Amino acid sequence: MKNLSKSLLGLAMVVALSSTSFAAEKQFTTKDLNEESVLALSWVQNSAEFTALSYQAFNLAKLRWDMDKQEGKKAIVVDVDETIIDNSPYNGGLIDKDYGYSGDTWKAWSEDKSATAMPGAVDFLNYVVETGGDVFYVTNRKSMPEKNMDLKQSTMENLKALGFPQVDEKHMMLRTGTSKKQERRDSVTGMGYKIVLLMGDNLADFDVAFDGDTMEGRSKAVETHKMSFGDKFIVLPNPIYGAWEAAVYGGGEWYKKSAQEKSELRKSTLRKFEFEK
Template sequence: MRHSSLRTLALSAVFIAGSFSLSVQAHDAEYSQKNLNEQSVLAATWMQASGEFKALSYQAFNLAKMQFDTFSDSYTGSKKIAVVVDADEAVIDNSAYQTWLIDKDFGYSSKTWAKWMDASEAKAMPGAKDFLNYVANNGGEVFYVTNRKIVGLEGTRKNLIELGFPYVDDTHLMLRTSTSNKEPRREIIAEHHDIALFIGDNLNDFSSDFRVETIEESHAAVEKNKDLFGTKFIVLPNPSYGDWEGKVYKGNWGASPAEKSQMRKDVLNTWEPKN
């Protein structure tokens, strides 16, 4: 009798475990990329509808102008002065591409991104045009160090020119070729220029110190460079995407939509009320 009961319990446990596994698999199958894309609605709405987004962008470029003037006024070197900027979400706004993905059952892809680049429809970040032209009119050069791949060169060039940005030529427009690491391109610029400041929305736009794999390492790198933010490094707001997201996934960009959703929640610091 005892053995029979144990067998029944064992079979029940197997059944429950199997049912749980099937339930998890069913949930994963039901939670689609469309569901995951829905999580970007609030960030995209903030970028396109809030005054705060515009205010932060203007604030960044006002600060950049002050720092450029400070650098230029005290400069005694013999090289040319340069400002190095990222493109996407630093001087141009691609939120229209992000919002297009909402209600679609697919995510970012190089194929659809290439179409977006070819369309040349990104808007200027508030304050970017005035600041970059101020640099150009006051003895500085502007370099666009972007990880847009070379396939997007013509569309990117057209977009920047139509927006009225300066220095949009083969020397100053530096797209990604063999590596996403921007350090080699920054080093090329530094050979003949002293860089007054860097502008970007991603920590990797500023220094190789930020090419790390974990959230903890990223925070440590920020602490190490904290005195440079607002002086040498000017950060633009981008809550929609970035290298930070890969750190949340621990580098597993191939995770399912359900897994990505859970990993996003797992890193949150959540308050619980006391009874």
């Protein structure tokens, strides 16, 4: 009996040590990182405040458009994703999955053509066209057939089904090379248009001055151009993803960082009140 007790005790110790070792070695996964997006996703999909902010942006855009009395060819330049259409179900689909964004999953979502319109977007852009303006869609959705990533047709069909105006070859400017948008914005002015205002969820949607990839550089650019916000630049809220997140990770080749490194960087950049123990 004594030997049996010793054997059982030894087995219990082995099991306990094995469990401790497993817990210590358990890695922070992409699934864990995705879980950190739940609150932001819930806010976008469920809060009345998000809807209100979207209406506010397009109401302000209409006021700004009506204020411009200059004659001649005038245009609005808009980003697409998270500016005029909501792709949050794509990110919602990553919850409980152990993988993040990829070209293949994004292509599947885009070709499903189920993105919905941001509140206020369809009415405003149709108003621009009805009052003599043009709408140019400058998006980084790719039109690269040579890389098996041509989202032009599915994107146009999605936008047309939602009632957006001027969804045609002239006005749709997808990414065919660099993700930088300045060349495409310049092509609008090159056609003789005055760009009255630009709308986007990412600062790089507005000007080359915002193409930096560090928190400090982006913040400095905002301070330099602060009078343009609400005037020529109108920002839509997007707490789910964007260049702001890459800046939190330090910019550069941020995408090579592990899920654990990204999570730790997210937390390390927070300003924190120190509670008494």
